[in-house]
Amino acid sequence: MTTPLIEFRDVTKCFGNRTVLEGVNLKIYEGEITTIIGLSGAGKSVLLKHIIGLLKPDRGTIFFRGKPIAHMQKQEIKEFFSKMSYMFQGNALFDSLTVYENIALPLVETTNLKKDKIHRRVMARVKQTELTEAIHKYPSELSGGMQKRAALARALVTDPQIVLFDEPTTGQDPVRKNAILSMIAQYQKKFGFTAIMVSHEIPDVYFISNRVLALYDRKIVFQGTPEELEEFDHPFNDEVISSLESLQKELTGLYSRRQFKILNSAHLKRKRSAEPYAIVVFTLVDMNFIIANLGSDLAYDALQRMCTYIDKHFGVIGGLSARFSTSEIVTMLPHSDLEEAQNILDDFIKDFEGEGIESFWNWIKANKWETIAEPVTFTIVAGVAEGTPVTKIENAIDLAKANQKEIWSAKVCRQGVNV
Amino acid sequence: MTASNGCSTGEKEEKQSLNMLILKAFSAVGRAVINWVDTLGSATVFLFFALWKTFRRRQLSKVINQIYYIGARSTGIIMLISLFTGMVLGLQSYHALTTFGAEGAVGTLVALSLIREMGPVLSAIMITARAGSAIAAEIGIQRISEQIDALHTMRIDPLRHIVSPRVAAAIISFPLLTTVFDLVGMVGGYISSVLLLGLNHGVYINSIQASVDLKDITDGLIKSVVFAVIVVTVCCYQGYFAHMRKDSHGAKAVGMATTSAVVISCVLILVSDYVVTSLLI
Secondary structure, eight states: OOOOSEEEEEEEEEETTEEEEEEEEEEEOTTOEEEEEOOTTSSHHHHHHHHHTSSOOSEEEEEETTEEGGGSOHHHHHHHHHTEEEEOTTOOOOTTSOHHHHHHHHHHHHOOOOHHHHHHHHHHHHHHTTOGGGTTSOGGGSOHHHHHHHHHHHHHTTOOSEEEEESTTTTOOHHHHHHHHHHHHHHHHHHOOEEEEEOOOTTGGGGTOSEEEEEETTEEEEEEOHHHHHHOOSHHIIIIIHHHHTTTTTTTSOBOHHHHHHHHHHHHHTSOTTOOEEEEEEEETTHHHHHHHHOHHHHHHHHHHHHHHHHHHHHTTTOEEEEEETTEEEEEETTOOHHHHHHHHHHHHHHIIIIIHHHHHHHHHHSOOTTOSSOEEEEEEEEEEEEOTTSOHHHHHHHHHHTOEEEEEEEEETTEEEO | OHHHHHHHHHHHHHHHHHHHHHHHHHHHHHHHHHHHHHHHHHHHHHHHHHHHGGGSTTOHHHHHHHIIIIIGGGHHHHHHHHHHHHHHHHHHHHHHHHHTTOGGGHHHHHHHIIIIIIHHHHHHHHHIIIIIHHHHHHHHHHHHTTHHHHHHHTTOOHIIIIIHHHHHHHHHHHHHHHHHHHHHHHHHHHIIIIIITOOOHHHHHHHHHHHOOHHHHHHHHHHHHHHHHHHHHHHHHHHHTGGGOSSOOHHHHHHHHHHHHHHHHHHHHHHHHHHHHHHHO
């Protein structure tokens, strides 16, 4: 069995008479994105600060690769912490330094790199976090979102092996929230670091997380995959997930996977066993390429427009739509069979080619495309399949994915757009 | 029986409450003393580590930056204050000494007062008001906005990065500013006594030359170094531990830390002035 990178055993932390963590047990594995979820004030940040060494447990032990941190030599501890980076909830940027100086600070102070090398590394992060125009500004001159990105750039500039994110998306608009989460996922894949994140963004964090830890009533009550959490029968799901989820229709206007499943089973209960329903799966193809070339903002803006359009069209005829992954939308048509669903999809395509294209044109005109390195193609594929109340909905979704065909494509380049 | 019992019980209670009162008073004094010794000890360790970490790599530019902030930017206000202090000294001493026909000693009085006492003390108080308060507030804000925690997470020693350059800069700046204070103060004395009241130019200059020894100057500079250490330690310490204050939290804690820094520094400047003077004489 794999040894966890970080493990908590019976960790308890009190502040005066208030116990924040009580007998916490958790495991964090190397190379994964682990998200800690819980209500505000549940002690998520306190938990994170134990990992980075800003706080020490009153009772219990923290292990790093199976070795108790308390028994480590000074040099080992130094090495352990040197692999980590922390992004604070309140950003903790130095207000007397410019954005550039803030990002460069860990390199200037802790490495022997030459000035030009530091400059190159800082500028690479600045570009990736879309802060080029703000490098000479002070944190107080930036918007909340830009400050967040500056903090993210500073956390990643040292190429750490473990990065702790304390609510990295707080105070961001829905597009930017998804952009930051996808940036974390992208970097995690690219650099292979272990990400430990505290977040409220349910269900958006599920799309990027390998494991989820649920902090409830001073304890970790769940450790597992996001899919396993959906099946988890505990008051945590009713009290915490539901309350956080209700806020999460911001980006796409669609239901979460969990809400979708609940609504779906409620619909199916009312049906006779042989009565069919239809599933349509839409995908915006090669989302990562679009993000890499257009930037996260524009990519998620495009996704948001697509979701809004799908929900508008299918919602009026009783369709339930949910975002199942970063760029995948599943729509259930509870009262339609396969043929009817295919006709509805054809109508949607016609509608999209008329009204949808016009809105896409307006969007194209409203944005600047001079910075595109290479042409970007927006391709939407869709597939229809039929399901019955006695079969699993996942089977129908898989079948619909297998039936996906291109329904629309547009190429954006510096000169304009080809549809 | 009941009456005598009642009486003895009342007496006992009275005795007990008196004992409790004495006990409480002693324990309050004890707590205060323990607290004071504890703070003094941790401030000494704080200063020791800050001084020790001054001589590390990448410190020079930070020290120069702080010299500019604590020293160079305080020069204007120090010159202004010292000019009027010198003028008042010249004015008062001229009128007082003329009564005894000893106006020739005006230069001596002005120069020795400034070099031995007023220069180091007043410049230290002025720097405390201008730079010390800002140091406490700046470090306090860095503490409550988690900037110091951020340094820890980046493996940058906050003592080395924030406190050491300020300690070094204060130790360098205080004697320099005291020297400026002394010189401008003597010019002030010259303006009031010679230019405005008509004292002989040569008498003023000669009396200064004849009365000021090198020891007077070194004693004054020693004092200014002592004050620098006190002021910068108190101000940095108050800001650095603003989050641990029991009387307030957040922005209020920073405000209280700043106030405490200025008050404690000023009191300690005057107390230590007496102690150092008695040791040097």
